[in-house]
Amino acid sequence: xAIHRQIRSFFxxxxxxxxxxxxxxxxxxxxxxxxxxxxxxxxxKGLWPSSxxxxxxxxxxxxxxxxxxxxxxxxSLILCVVAVIGxxxxxxxxxxxxxxxxxxxxxxxxxxxxxxIMLPGHVTLIPQYIMFHKIGWVDTFLPLMTPKxxxxxxxVFLIVQFIRGIPKELDESxxxxxxxxxxxxxxxxxxxxxxxxxTAAIFTFMGTWDDFFGQLIYLSDIKKFTVPLxxxxxxxxxxxxxxxxVFAMSVLSxxxxxxxxxxGQKYFTQGIATTGxxx
Amino acid sequence: xxxxxxxAMYMLTLVLFLAACSNGASNEPDKEGAASQATGEAxxxxxxxxxxxMSWWGADERHxxxxxxIELFEQKNPGVKITGEYSGFDxxxxxxxxxxxxxxxPDLIQLGGxxxxxxxxxxxxxxxxxxxxxxxxxxxxxxxxxxATFNDKLYGVTLGVSSTTLMYNASMFEKAGLPVPxxxxxxxxxxxxxxQIAEKLGKGHYGSYDLSSDAASLGSYxxxxxxxxxxxxERHFDKQEMIDWFSMWDELRKAGAIVxxxxxxxxxxxAVDKSLVVKGxxxxxxxxxxxxxxxxxLTQDQLGLTVYPNGPAGSGMIPPISGQFITSxxxxxxxxxxxxxxDFMVNDPEAGVILGSTxxxxxxxxxxxxxxxxxxxxxxxxxxxxxxxxxxxxxxxxQQFPLDNxxxxxxxxxxxxxxxxxxxxxxxxxxxxxxxxxxxxxxxAQ
Numbered sequence: 001x002a003i004h005r006q007i008r009s010f011f012x013x014x015x016x017x018x019x020x021x022x023x024x025x026x027x028x029x030x031x032x033x034x035x036x037x038x039x040x041x042x043x044x045k046g047l048w049p050s051s052x053x054x055x056x057x058x059x060x061x062x063x064x065x066x067x068x069x070x071x072x073x074x075x076s077l078i079l080c081v082v083a084v085i086g087x088x089x090x091x092x093x094x095x096x097x098x099x100x101x102x103x104x105x106x107x108x109x110x111x112x113x114x115x116x117i118m119l120p121g122h123v124t125l126i127p128q129y130i131m132f133h134k135i136g137w138v139d140t141f142l143p144l145m146t147p148k149x150x151x152x153x154x155x156v157f158l159i160v161q162f163i164r165g166i167p168k169e170l171d172e173s174x175x176x177x178x179x180x181x182x183x184x185x186x187x188x189x190x191x192x193x194x195x196x197x198x199t200a201a202i203f204t205f206m207g208t209w210d211d212f213f214g215q216l217i218y219l220s221d222i223k224k225f226t227v228p229l230x231x232x233x234x235x236x237x238x239x240x241x242x243x244x245x246v247f248a249m250s251v252l253s254x255x256x257x258x259x260x261x262x263x264g265q266k267y268f269t270q271g272i273a274t275t276g277x278x279x
Numbered sequence: 280x281x282x283x284x285x286x287a288m289y290m291l292t293l294v295l296f297l298a299a300c301s302n303g304a305s306n307e308p309d310k311e312g313a314a315s316q317a318t319g320e321a322x323x324x325x326x327x328x329x330x331x332x333m334s335w336w337g338a339d340e341r342h343x344x345x346x347x348x349i350e351l352f353e354q355k356n357p358g359v360k361i362t363g364e365y366s367g368f369d370x371x372x373x374x375x376x377x378x379x380x381x382x383x384x385p386d387l388i389q390l391g392g393x394x395x396x397x398x399x400x401x402x403x404x405x406x407x408x409x410x411x412x413x414x415x416x417x418x419x420x421x422x423x424x425x426x427a428t429f430n431d432k433l434y435g436v437t438l439g440v441s442s443t444t445l446m447y448n449a450s451m452f453e454k455a456g457l458p459v460p461x462x463x464x465x466x467x468x469x470x471x472x473x474x475q476i477a478e479k480l481g482k483g484h485y486g487s488y489d490l491s492s493d494a495a496s497l498g499s500y501x502x503x504x505x506x507x508x509x510x511x512x513e514r515h516f517d518k519q520e521m522i523d524w525f526s527m528w529d530e531l532r533k534a535g536a537i538v539x540x541x542x543x544x545x546x547x548x549x550a551v552d553k554s555l556v557v558k559g560x561x562x563x564x565x566x567x568x569x570x571x572x573x574x575x576x577l578t579q580d581q582l583g584l585t586v587y588p589n590g591p592a593g594s595g596m597i598p599p600i601s602g603q604f605i606t607s608x609x610x611x612x613x614x615x616x617x618x619x620x621x622d623f624m625v626n627d628p629e630a631g632v633i634l635g636s637t638x639x640x641x642x643x644x645x646x647x648x649x650x651x652x653x654x655x656x657x658x659x660x661x662x663x664x665x666x667x668x669x670x671x672x673x674x675x676x677x678q679q680f681p682l683d684n685x686x687x688x689x690x691x692x693x694x695x696x697x698x699x700x701x702x703x704x705x706x707x708x709x710x711x712x713x714x715x716x717x718x719x720x721x722x723x724a725q
Contacts, residue, residue, distance in 0.1 A: 039579045042552050043559070065343045130381045138383060217374050220332075220364040232367035234339055241338050241573065243552070 027254075034247040041243050056244035057252075063242075064233060067222055069249055072230035076209060077256070079141055079226060083208040084201045086148030087155055091200060092193070094151045095159035096185045100171065110160075116153045129217060143218045148204070155200040162196035163189055198267035205260050209253075227253045329613050331620070334364040335389035336371040341637040348630045352623050359616060361387075379608075386611040387620065390435060390604050397606070398429045404607035405432040409618035415626055418643045426601045435604030436621050439639020441569040442599040442668050443495035445587060450580035451562040455479040460585045462594075462671050466503070469588040470531060476562045477536040485555075486536045487563035488548045491528035492694035494680070494687050495597065496565050499587035500524055502595020509680045512723055514715060521708045525697055529704060540698035551577065568664055569602060569639040575657050584664040586671055594671050602639040640665045681722035689714050 036049040061069045132143040212228040234242040378384040427435035455476045473486025490496040498508045507515035531537045546553045548564035555561040557578045607617045631646035693711045696702040
């Protein structure tokens, strides 16, 4: 029996491992392409390069005129940090009021807020651009940062679901001890919804880090470029592209997302499991 | 009591938010103010700063060279500042469309074959008033000027010339023990070469891509048998030519000499990272001549360019066409400076040397002469080729098939039906002819 179970577990693990490696293949391919000589990238079939070169990395990092790739990383990072702070702060406040405070037309507002999730981004794109152009914010980070401070419907919903799972008795005992709404929000509910907040933070970080279109539309000056825009500088669909540099910089651009994900992984899975949402 | 405190807290956070927002906002009007001030000064003509924006797409080589030309122009024209807004092609047009909708498009815009679309939107500046005086195009091939002229108004200036042609992998010809094709080769030579390469190099190697679906290849074939794809609202070929065309490819397909349909769909020749010519598995494909830079960079095999084979009526080559244009936004505040810069980009020898062939072969003959003297091996392949076509291509005024996209799709569909054995050549061609006539009728009705 024990042996039987061991064999089963062996096969199970082998299967899972094999499947995992299969899913990782594109990543390995990317890694290998980033250290191959340019002429080999698309011609050699194997993953193992005939000779390892790091010139793509230095080419990608230092190769652009007037600017280093590090600047794009810095810009992306600033944008992401502000976006995360903005989203977590505003969404959690909105979520708290929807979950715990009774006010007139609450359900209507909640439904309206959910409705904005259904609205495709393309519909609002041009009006939004015109608005930001009139204010004079085009080619600054503001059109990308400010909206994060007025909440994101999806994360409000996620956090509302989570807060609803926290026992109301906690609120009541806190109120009896003399707690006001703000203290209740800040001292009681927020620490307890940490997993949901971290989930929102990670999603926002990754979403902002990988966002290409919004950043493309609003940023024009190369000094304000972010990583996704920087990567496209090497690519020209109609002519020559510096593939080596693209792959090398792509490898580097994955790193921050990976680090953030692994740091918050514990909370991340908890946050998703307890709100009953699928990532 | 408690309630009051809470409200106070809310107020406080609200104030903080507003402060954060307004802080950002107050920075911006300054910048805007400065910009409008600058333009105000420029219009007073007292030699102060003129600020222009220029957008283009490309890869880093093009960015670097274009920026160098901008710097050179700024040096020669003190008081002018040109800001480059550059990116890859992904999203380039989306961004441009958004900017045009908001009235915030750059003064100088690089466009491709879609220039007409923007002329129709009234987004581009009519450059005619500046021609001859500031902007010189008399040195250009007339067809190139015509390509950007709509309703007798010039909307753009060609930045580079290219031509759809055959690109071949010379190393594969060598391995098969064959001489590389020259400008005198015929369709019989082509067939013989293709079959031999496939035979000698063995399984997984093919002499050519299946070009029966390629509109440019078809156009040149029709020219070589004394017909034409299109002229003045009519097609100038018949069913028999189409049957001959598809039969020739079918014969090669059955001989295993050209890429089978399923492989061609998976590795289309148009994408440089998928092309089997780069991988040394297919010897011939059709390509835009200037693409050879991108292709050559990715392989150690030697690549070359040649004209389409000759037929009974000689060469059917299509003369060089314009790849990219520089245009100006209709709302620019400094049209004269814009025209001056455009002229600088295409006619100044120094600028020409810096730009090289980053956007195709330069349209001005005098710049080409300067460049030919100092070219790299790949450059030389391209220049030699462009001179070759200019010499061999018959002096026809080539007319683009109207509804070009739909025609290309129709041709592709017909070719795939035959290649996948879904339909006989005879009935596929019947269908093709009916659909082509429908397209022509539709184009006339427009």
